[in-house]
Amino acid sequence: xxxxxxxxxxxxxxxxQKRTLLYFFTLLISSLVFNSSAFAQTENEKALxxxxxxxxxxxxxxxxxxxINLLKGQGPAxxxxxxxxxxxxxxxxxxVQKYVENLVRANGETAGTxxxxxxxxxxxxxxxxxxxxxxxxxxxxYSQAGQAIPCDTNAPFTAGVLxxxxxxxxxxxxxxxxxxxKIIREYLCTDYPLSDAxxxxxxxxDMIPQFATTAGKITFGNGNNCxxxxxxxxxxxxLFVKFDLNGVYQPGATGVQAIGATDGFSANxxxxxxxxxxxxxSNEQTRILGQSVSNLAEAARVVTESPRxxxxxxxxxxxxxxxxxxxxxxxxxxxxFTQIVTAAKVKNPExxxxxxxxAILIDPSVYGSFKKSGAMP
Amino acid sequence: xxxxxxxxxxxxxxxxxxxxxxxxLLLIISLSTMFxxxxxxxxxxxxxxxxxxxxxxxxFAIEAQNKARAVIERNCSSCHQTAISGTLTRILDxxxxxxxxxxxxxxxxxxxxxxxxxxxxxxxTGPLTxxxxxxxxxxxxxxxxxxxxxxPLPPADLTFNFQINxxxxxxxxxxxxxxxxxGSGLSTSTAKLYxxxxxxxxxxxxxxxxxxxxxxxxxxxxxxxxxxxxxxxxEFQQKFSWEQSPAFIRSALGxxxxxxxxLLIQDVNSLQIPExxxxxxxxxxxxTSLEFITK
Numbered sequence: 001x002x003x004x005x006x007x008x009x010x011x012x013x014x015x016x017q018k019r020t021l022l023y024f025f026t027l028l029i030s031s032l033v034f035n036s037s038a039f040a041q042t043e044n045e046k047a048l049x050x051x052x053x054x055x056x057x058x059x060x061x062x063x064x065x066x067x068i069n070l071l072k073g074q075g076p077a078x079x080x081x082x083x084x085x086x087x088x089x090x091x092x093x094x095x096v097q098k099y100v101e102n103l104v105r106a107n108g109e110t111a112g113t114x115x116x117x118x119x120x121x122x123x124x125x126x127x128x129x130x131x132x133x134x135x136x137x138x139x140x141x142y143s144q145a146g147q148a149i150p151c152d153t154n155a156p157f158t159a160g161v162l163x164x165x166x167x168x169x170x171x172x173x174x175x176x177x178x179x180x181x182k183i184i185r186e187y188l189c190t191d192y193p194l195s196d197a198x199x200x201x202x203x204x205x206d207m208i209p210q211f212a213t214t215a216g217k218i219t220f221g222n223g224n225n226c227x228x229x230x231x232x233x234x235x236x237x238x239l240f241v242k243f244d245l246n247g248v249y250q251p252g253a254t255g256v257q258a259i260g261a262t263d264g265f266s267a268n269x270x271x272x273x274x275x276x277x278x279x280x281x282s283n284e285q286t287r288i289l290g291q292s293v294s295n296l297a298e299a300a301r302v303v304t305e306s307p308r309x310x311x312x313x314x315x316x317x318x319x320x321x322x323x324x325x326x327x328x329x330x331x332x333x334x335x336x337f338t339q340i341v342t343a344a345k346v347k348n349p350e351x352x353x354x355x356x357x358x359a360i361l362i363d364p365s366v367y368g369s370f371k372k373s374g375a376m377p
Numbered sequence: 378x379x380x381x382x383x384x385x386x387x388x389x390x391x392x393x394x395x396x397x398x399x400x401x402l403l404l405i406i407s408l409s410t411m412f413x414x415x416x417x418x419x420x421x422x423x424x425x426x427x428x429x430x431x432x433x434x435x436x437f438a439i440e441a442q443n444k445a446r447a448v449i450e451r452n453c454s455s456c457h458q459t460a461i462s463g464t465l466t467r468i469l470d471x472x473x474x475x476x477x478x479x480x481x482x483x484x485x486x487x488x489x490x491x492x493x494x495x496x497x498x499x500x501x502t503g504p505l506t507x508x509x510x511x512x513x514x515x516x517x518x519x520x521x522x523x524x525x526x527x528x529p530l531p532p533a534d535l536t537f538n539f540q541i542n543x544x545x546x547x548x549x550x551x552x553x554x555x556x557x558x559x560g561s562g563l564s565t566s567t568a569k570l571y572x573x574x575x576x577x578x579x580x581x582x583x584x585x586x587x588x589x590x591x592x593x594x595x596x597x598x599x600x601x602x603x604x605x606x607x608x609x610x611x612e613f614q615q616k617f618s619w620e621q622s623p624a625f626i627r628s629a630l631g632x633x634x635x636x637x638x639x640l641l642i643q644d645v646n647s648l649q650i651p652e653x654x655x656x657x658x659x660x661x662x663x664x665t666s667l668e669f670i671t672k
Contacts, residue, residue, distance in 0.1 A: 049632070052630070052631040052632050053541065055631055056546055056550050056551075056554060057546070060549075060550050060553030060554060061628055061631075062554060062555055062557070062628065062632075063631030063632065064631075065627070065628075067631075068627065068631065068633070094553070098547060098549065098550075101580075101582070102588070104582075105587075106582050106583070107582050107583065108581040108584060109583055110583045110584075113583070128433060140495060170582070189502075189503070190502050191502055193455040193456060194455055195451055195452070195454050195455040196455065196458070197451065197454075197620075198449075198451070198455075226543065228456075322539075323542035323544070323546075324539070324542070325540065327538070328503075328537065328538045328539060328540055330503065330535040331537040331538040333504060333506065333507070333535050334503060334505075335505050335506050335507070335533060335535055336537065338424030339535075339671075340481065345660070356603060364535075364602065365535035365536050365537065366539075368536045369536040369537045369538070369539035370539050372536050373538075373539040373540055373541060
């Protein structure tokens with residue numbers, strides 16, 4: 001029987017003394033894991049390497065024996081069966097939770113705020129095979145056990161992660177710019193300024209003076225042209241005018257700059273509107289992507305109907321699940337994301353996490369890129 | 378003064394070429410003026426024909442122009458039309474683009490706009506699709522009266538740079554794999570790993586602790602110390618043994634042991650230690666190598 005004391009007393013010391021050797025082994029094996037395809041000559045072996053690389057992030061385990069045998073016997077033809085099984089596995093829902101946590105940059109819990117709600121929502125959506133878009137449009141939040149629970153902002157509407165104190169706290173900031181910008185950047189994968197056609201601008205005369213400059217004044221960001229972006233920021237920031245810094249809905253919020261407060265801050269820890277008219281400043285009604293909306297929940301629906309939304313979801317999922325670096329991700333042609341979405345929609349017109357990850361992994365360009373990579377000599 | 382009468386035919390040989398050159402100059406000036414007059418009224422803005430837009434008359438050319446305009450409106454105009462961004466403005470004004478040589482009608486190689494989008498330098502939000510790039514190229518060619526290639530685009534090579542990520546896997550992914558190998562979910566043998574979870578890369582955004590990506594020898598040492606109880610645990614010792622090293626590698630790495638794994642097994646086997654320790658050494662090495670590497 002193994003003697004742990006001996007191990008600790010003697011062998012572990014030996015390992016430490018031979019640390020260099022051990023690290024050499026480690027590095028060697030590591031490279032073998034990544035380059036297991038170094039020995040993969042046949043298509044079936046390449047297919048095995050591919051899913052061997054993917055399995056950790058999708059289901060949190062190595063390939064099991066039957067999957068190895070299936071891939072060795074059938075190669076890429078086994079992808080569909082294996083990935084379908086993976087996406088039905090409870091382990092996949094945990095990985096989706098982690099994906100959402102990293103997407104929203106929220107987990108953990110502090111006094112007053114449960115930062116786990118976005119991740120739990122993602123997990124529940126994956127477990128219940130709900131559409132991906134419900135990340136932004138779900139009318140409920142979920143407990144860790146997957147029970148529907150109210151979201152925690154006290155708002156009279158619900159918009160998935162957007163109406164969690166976690167999201168609203170993390171992206172709090174003057175004028176609600178971060179809360180608004182996150183929607184555009186993370187869920188539409190684009191940035192300000194949007195084209196006039198996509199998002200007609202606020203009239204310059206409707207805006208508070210500090211964002212109504214178009215030239216001649218050097219400030220941060222786009223320097224001399226605040227209006228260029230804030231004429232659109234302002235529209236989207238208006239959606240958050242009733243939420244305070246902690247993400248609590250304040251029906252009486254005015255959106256008017258509080259006297260003596262830091263720029264961008266309104267009374268009762270709420271944030272200042274971009275709109276100069278006090279009546280409009282206090283009203284959540286605004287526009288997003290050219291459509292009039294009365295609150296954040298309606299805005300979320302518009303965002304999820306954008307042709308940018310699902311390709312952006314595919315991009316985000318590729319970043320996380322395939323562990324693509326930003327430079328690698330930047331080399332992905334937009335057609336790849338759209339063809340992934342098209343494939344996912346064949347399986348489900350309202351694709352969820354399962355359909356999207358399935359479409360990503362069986363996409364010929366994704367598999368082809370893996371084969372072309374340095375790991376596939 | 379020594380005036381000489383012109384020789385017969387000398388006018389044709391000397392004066393006429395001068396006149397011809399003069400006339401040619403006039404012609405250039407007049408054409409240039411005509412171009413300016415026309416182009417001032419032309420382009421995306423008005424659609425009024427000019428020297429270049431005059432080439433945009435066929436349904437094919439008009440459709441190409443509309444496609445290009447849509448692409449530019451969608452991807453470029455938010456920064457390059459009314460707003461101030463770099464040297465390129467008024468991007469929807471063909472006349473302006475031509476006069477400032479942002480596009481050279483009929484010549485894609487000399488058209489910076491085309492070069493920027495085809496080299497993926499613009500737009501900053503991500504490369505245009507092949508079809509969008511072609512739409513811009515076709516329009517520039519048609520402006521110069523050059524018929525673009527109308528054969529359908531060949532299937533684009535959509536492969537991309539897929540470098541295997543050698544950063545450590547997320548902490549909970551790594552521990553999930555170990556728990557899978559243990560076959561028992563949470564185990565006391567993993568307690569040491571979890572006690573160092575933040576040091577080993579796990580995140581807690583509520584505490585502003587972000588995922589740790591790069592590992593140093595410190596993390597490696599902690600990880601080794603963390604997996605040691607796993608490798609010497611009863612669960613592991615009952616499931617795997619030194620004799621079953623290839624099976625262990627297959628389970629841990631999700632593939633069959635290969636020739637280099639065999640070398641590793643041989644090296645560990647050469648250590649003058651009991652088999653249980655040999656397995657523990659192999660186990661720690663393999664579990665430490667689960668898809669991450671130090672930088």
